[in-house]
Amino acid sequence: MDPVAFEHHLTSPQGRGRLPAGATTATVDGGACCDRIRFSIAVSEDLVADAGFEARGCGAASAAASAAVALVRGRTVLEAAAVGAGEITAELGGLSPVKLHAAQLAADALARAGRRCGACGGGAVHARRAHAGRA
Numbered sequence: 761m762d763p764v765a766f767e768h769h770l771t772s773p774q775g776r777g778r779l780p781a782g783a784t785t786a787t788v789d790g791g792a793c794c795d796r797i798r799f800s801i802a803v804s805e806d807l808v809a810d811a812g813f814e815a816r817g818c819g820a821a822s823a824a825a826s827a828a829v830a831l832v833r834g835r836t837v838l839e840a841a842a843v844g845a846g847e848i849t850a851e852l853g854g855l856s857p858v859k860l861h862a863a864q865l866a867a868d869a870l871a872r873a874g875r876r877c878g879a880c881g882g883g884a885v886h887a888r889r890a891h892a893g894r895a
C-alpha cells in the first residue's frame with residue numbers, strides 16, 4: 761500500500777470532469793456503493809491524446825478513474841483498452857480488498873470506451889493492424 765499515491769489521485773484527480781473534443785465515452789455502474797464511472801478517451805492517430813472521467817459513488821471510484829486517466833495518456837488505443845484492474849491498483853499504490861471493486865469498474869469503463877473508439881473505425885482490431893505495419 762502506498763497511501764500517498766492513493767491520496768494524490770483522491771485529492772487531485774487527473775481529468776475529472778474533462779470531456780475532450782471528439783471523445784468516445786462509456787459509462788458503467790456497479791459496486792456495493794452504487795458507483796458510476798463515465799470514462800472518455802480522445803484518440804489521434806491511434807494514440808490516446810486525452811482522457812477524462814466523471815465518477816459517482818465512493819472515493820475509491822474517483823481515485824481509480826483518475827489513475828486510469830494517468831495510465832492511458834499517450835498510449836495506443838489497444839494498450840489503453842488492455843489496462844486492467846491490476847495496473848490501476850498498482851498506479852494507486854495498492855488498494856484494500858473493499859476498494860478493489862473501484863479499480864475493476866474503472867478498468868471496465870476504460871475497456872468499453874476503448875472498444876467503442878470511433879476515431880479508429882473499429883477499435884482494437886484496427887489499432888492492431890495499424891501497428892503491425894509500424895513494428
Ligand SMILES: [Zn+2]
Nearest residue numbers: 791793795818
Ligand atoms: Zn465504490
